[in-house]
Amino acid sequence: MPDAVLDISLGSKLRWHKEWGSYSDGTIIREMKYSTMFDAATLTKVTATLPAILLLEQRKQLSLNDPITRYIPGFCYELVTIRQLLQHTSGLPADLPLVDRYEQRDVLKDILQQELVYAAGTKVLYSDLGFILLGCVVEELTQQRLSDFVKHEIFKPLDMKDTTFKPDASERARIAATEADGNGLGWEVGSLRQKQPDSGAAPAFT
Secondary structure, eight states: OEEEEEEEEETTEEEEEEEEEEEESSSOEEEOOTTOBOBOGGGHIIIIIHHHHHHHHHTTSOOTTSBGGGTOTTOOOTTOBHHHHHHTOSOOOSSOOOOOTTSOOOHHHHHHTOOOSSOTTSOOOOOHHHHHHHHHHHHHHHSSOHHHHHIIIIITTTTOTTOBSSOOGGGGGGBOOOEEOSSSSOEESSOOOOSSOTTTTOOOBO
16 A cells, blocks of 8 residues: 655645655555545545535525435434534434445435434534435535536636546546455455445545
């Protein structure tokens, strides 16, 4: 796996850059490069979903105190708000029951069937499910896939050229191996993992 990439900048100017180490897909060792892309994984929450929600709030298309049921009628807990999902205080479980990672599943349907594990607003429990619901809120309000909305409204304005939900197949060689290949033989380079909607478990790459 890669060791490190270090940038030292002064203001907007890059003063010094250095890469160390390499990564492997189980058969080939690849050197770390400045252009190497990484699966942002759970950081998708703060690079995509959170700024999308805050942008919609800034545009007064939603309020952080709105109940989730306003945007997702199938969600049956009327007191749970957007703010609580952002703060991980909704009472939702941390994640869904485990199934084989390559098994198709309806993520939103499964979330809507979950019971709260504590009363909303009373405890903090880091929950992936809450942020998946927030992604669904963005898609409902904008009538766009989350990936499309953040690409045009967040990534492009910030000149985040190498941040995307869906790397082109030509980019695969740039993506560090982070996912097991499913058969125990090694690691996948450039795994696209697009079996779920954007608001589900799909990661950003950056």
